[in-house]
Amino acid sequence: MVGPEQLHSAALLGRIDVRGVSFWYPDGTRALSAVDLVLAARRINVVFGPARAGKSSLLRLLNRLQDLVPGARHTGDVLLNGVGIFGPEVDVSDLRRRVSMVFAVPTPLPGSIRANLTYGLRMAGHRDTAFLEDRVEWSLQQAALWDEVKDRLDSSAYALSGGQRQRLCLARSLALGPEVILLDNPTSGLDPLSTALVENALQVLKDQVTIVMVPHSTQQAARLADRAAFFLDGELVEAGAGAEIFLGPTDKRTEDYVTGRFG
Amino acid sequence: MDASRAALSRTTRPTRSGNRMEPWIERAVRLAGLSAIFIVALIFIFLIRLSLPALTRIPLSAFGDLRWYPIEERFGLVSLVVGSLLVTAVAVGIAVPLGLVTAIYLGEIAPPWLGDILKPLIEILAGIPSIVLGFVGWVALAPLVQRLGAPTGLTAFTGGLILAYMALPTIISIAEDAIDAVPKSYRDGSLALGATRWQTIYRVVLPAARSGIVTAVMLGIGRAVGETMAVMMVTGNAAHVPRGTSMLFQPVRTMTATIAAEMGEVARGGTHYHVLFLIGALLFLITFAINSVAARLVGRRRTGEGGG
Numbered sequence: 240m241v242g243p244e245q246l247h248s249a250a251l252l253g254r255i256d257v258r259g260v261s262f263w264y265p266d267g268t269r270a271l272s273a274v275d276l277v278l279a280a281r282r283i284n285v286v287f288g289p290a291r292a293g294k295s296s297l298l299r300l301l302n303r304l305q306d307l308v309p310g311a312r313h314t315g316d317v318l319l320n321g322v323g324i325f326g327p328e329v330d331v332s333d334l335r336r337r338v339s340m341v342f343a344v345p346t347p348l349p350g351s352i353r354a355n356l357t358y359g360l361r362m363a364g365h366r367d368t369a370f371l372e373d374r375v376e377w378s379l380q381q382a383a384l385w386d387e388v389k390d391r392l393d394s395s396a397y398a399l400s401g402g403q404r405q406r407l408c409l410a411r412s413l414a415l416g417p418e419v420i421l422l423d424n425p426t427s428g429l430d431p432l433s434t435a436l437v438e439n440a441l442q443v444l445k446d447q448v449t450i451v452m453v454p455h456s457t458q459q460a461a462r463l464a465d466r467a468a469f470f471l472d473g474e475l476v477e478a479g480a481g482a483e484i485f486l487g488p489t490d491k492r493t494e495d496y497v498t499g500r501f502g
Numbered sequence: 503m504d505a506s507r508a509a510l511s512r513t514t515r516p517t518r519s520g521n522r523m524e525p526w527i528e529r530a531v532r533l534a535g536l537s538a539i540f541i542v543a544l545i546f547i548f549l550i551r552l553s554l555p556a557l558t559r560i561p562l563s564a565f566g567d568l569r570w571y572p573i574e575e576r577f578g579l580v581s582l583v584v585g586s587l588l589v590t591a592v593a594v595g596i597a598v599p600l601g602l603v604t605a606i607y608l609g610e611i612a613p614p615w616l617g618d619i620l621k622p623l624i625e626i627l628a629g630i631p632s633i634v635l636g637f638v639g640w641v642a643l644a645p646l647v648q649r650l651g652a653p654t655g656l657t658a659f660t661g662g663l664i665l666a667y668m669a670l671p672t673i674i675s676i677a678e679d680a681i682d683a684v685p686k687s688y689r690d691g692s693l694a695l696g697a698t699r700w701q702t703i704y705r706v707v708l709p710a711a712r713s714g715i716v717t718a719v720m721l722g723i724g725r726a727v728g729e730t731m732a733v734m735m736v737t738g739n740a741a742h743v744p745r746g747t748s749m750l751f752q753p754v755r756t757m758t759a760t761i762a763a764e765m766g767e768v769a770r771g772g773t774h775y776h777v778l779f780l781i782g783a784l785l786f787l788i789t790f791a792i793n794s795v796a797a798r799l800v801g802r803r804r805t806g807e808g809g810g
Contacts, residue, residue, distance in 0.1 A: 304694060309613070336696035346687040349710045359695035362705070411695065 253418035253449035254280040255301060255338075256318040262296055262473075265310030270296035273315070274475045278419075279466050283441060283450045285481065287460045288470035289496065294453045297470075298421045301451065302338040303331050319419070336363060339412035343424040345404035347396030352388055355396045355407060359415045374414045382410035383440045402433025409440065413448070420444070422452040426459065438463060457497060461485040469493045546786075553783045556776035570741040570755075572764070572774040581743045582781065585658065585754035589733060592662020592750065593669055593726040598719055600666070601673030605718075608674070609681035610703050621675070628671035636732035639664040644736055652751035656738035659750040664732045669722035676721060680714020681707060713800040720796035724789055734759040757781050 255278040262271040271293045278284045286294045299305050301317060303324060317324045324334055336359060347355050356375045357365075365371060375392065379385035384406040388399070399407060405425055412420055422441075426434040434455070441450055441463065454460040460467060464481030469488075477490045488494045495501055560577060567578030604624075608617050643663055644655030652659070684707050692702040708715065738753025741760065745752075755763075761778050768775045 302694065304690065307690075307693065332696040332698055334696075335694055339696075340690075340694040342687060342690060342694070344687055346685065346691050348688060348691060348706050358692070358705070359697065362692075362695065362697040362701045408691070415696065 252280065252320055254278065254320055255419060255449070255451070256321070257297070257301075258316045258318065260297075260300065260313060260315035260317060262293070262300055262305065262313040263311065265308065269473055271300075271313075271473045274473075276468055276475055276478055278449060278451050280449050281445060281447070282465035283445050283452060283463050285460045285464035285467045286451060286453050286470060287457065287467065288476075289501070291472065292470035293473040294470055295423050296473075298340070298423050298451065298453060301419070301421055302335045302340055304335075304340065306331065332363070336415045337417055338419040338421065339415055339417040340421040340423070341405070341408050341412055341425050343427045345401065345408040345425075345428075347399070347404055347407055350396065351393045352396050352399070352407065353392040355411050356414050359411065363415070378410040378414035381413050381440065381444060382406040383436050384410055400433075402429045402436065405429060405433065405437060406440065409437065413444070417448060419449040419451060422450065424453045424455055426455045434459075457485075457499070461497075469496065471496075549779060549783045549786060553776060553780035556773065556780040559773050559776070568743050570760070572768075572777070575773065577773075577777045579757075579781065579784075581741045582755060582757045582760050583784075584743055585737070585741070586727065586756040586758070588658040588744065588750065588754055589661040589665060589737060589756055590723065590726045592659055593665035594719075594723055596662065596666035597669040597673055597722055597726070601670050601718070601722065602677055602715065604670075604674045605677035605681055605715075606703060606708075609678045610699075610707065621678070624671050624674050627667075628675070632668060632729060632732040633735075635664055635668060636735035639732060639736040647751070650751070652748075654738060654753060656736055656753055657751045658737060658744060658754040661733045661737035661754070661756070662750075664736055665726040665729055668729060668732065669725050672725055673718045673722040676718035677711070677715050680711040680718065683714065684710045716796055716799045720792055723792055727788055727792070728758065728785065730756075730758040730762050734762060739763065757785055 257274055257276040257278070260271055260274045261269065263269050274293075274297065286297060288294055296305070300313060301324075305311055305313070319334070319338065323329070324338075339359075348358055350358075353375055356378060357371045360371060360374060376385060376389075379388065384403060387403060388407075391398075396404070396407060405428075409420075409422075409425070426437055429437065438459070441452070444450065445465070452463065454463065461481070464485070466479070467481045467484040468478035469476045469484060469490075469492075471492055477484060477488060477493045484493065485497055488497055556577075564577055565579045567576050568580050569576045569578045570581050571578075608620060612620065639660060640656075643660050646655070647657060647660045647663075648655035688706050688710055689702055692706040693699075697705065733756050737755060737759065739755050739759060740753035741755040742753075744750075744754055761781055764774070765778055768778065
């Protein structure tokens, strides 16, 4: 568990190494084939490509949410700060607090805004009210939601609009003080204004947290990417600095996709 | 009307037969709906009308008599109400926790193939006629209870066991449906925040399924309160007020069993006859109260959820 203060100081935390990872769903479909990828610490890492490219499958593998798919299997390894996440000594709950996930459809948990934000911390055993209150305010400010909800923290999270819900889900993840945040198409259902709010929040956050994001569009990918990885049919086609990938891709398929010739 | 508009209305107009049938279908549906309400209202009026004479002929305090002995004009309802409450309490105490845990197991923990086998089996249990269960209780359960140290095997506890068994399939299958209906995204959201499986079930899935679970429990209780035959066979049918620490292991008689046992032998229009209807009205009130409580619990949840 990393506290907000430590978040600012620990310079190297949050690097993920994906090494030769393949992944199969229970029906035998191969969603990822031999993927080698470095997700840089404290950067916005964009994972993009057409539908069924394996982007979401990869993200859900990084915090072991794929464990919940009975019959799914993988080969290869994923290292968080150099340590394998599939090792027998790894506490999966702890891993999911360090590598937190925000989904495409923002689903608040039943209960108040405050309860949503403190849920993860409470489940981790935190009981200190002052600490929890601090975290609620801090995480809401990070997610650019504090001003809109500070007077109604005890009202139902379902009273929020779609854009607010997504920032609530982002804040909920941030409250845990993660090293990495996985965002699976977090602006899919949002209007342009809410999208801008979420994107701005991410630009600020990347100084403290590694961000791995499946973007809503190629435009969004180009806007945000410090690093980008292009996937096609479960294969990593090309990865590199954002500017390289979007302005001068080396692979023909990347170029075709980025310039809008397909996808 | 210009030409293009006329063309449009011609193509979108319903076919002639559909057009002519429409009002009749609507009337038939309305008639069916209204007649259901009408019949319920009739039953209610009937019940009130036939139980009113009991209230006018006997002073209210007489119903507080501890003895139910109609031949001597002693109509104490205490023993019957206590009998019903005891049997129901035992049934609820066993069936609700067991049913909910089973529903959680089926919905969240059991592998899918096992659930596919167990669920239909449980639903078949709901179809066993109550008289058959009464038989089982009489032949198998009663001797067991007697071996526990009760003076007789036919007790409130035995009745409660049988009722629990009858209410279980209802509780399990409705609660499991409610748990199953909780969106996967709730579980994902909770697990992605580092919650364990059990924390997710207890803190997210169960609260989200609450309205369905309350319905399951209330229907289970409703079934227990209203059941007659099986209970009559195994509770010993003795209309006395059970007392002391062993009250669960004494014979009792429920309100339903009293009506069933005595209706055939009362003089039509006599005081006894009307008191039996009064007991029926009382049962109606109890089930009505249970349903109202359930509706309120469910309703409060819905408004709390807002635009969810």
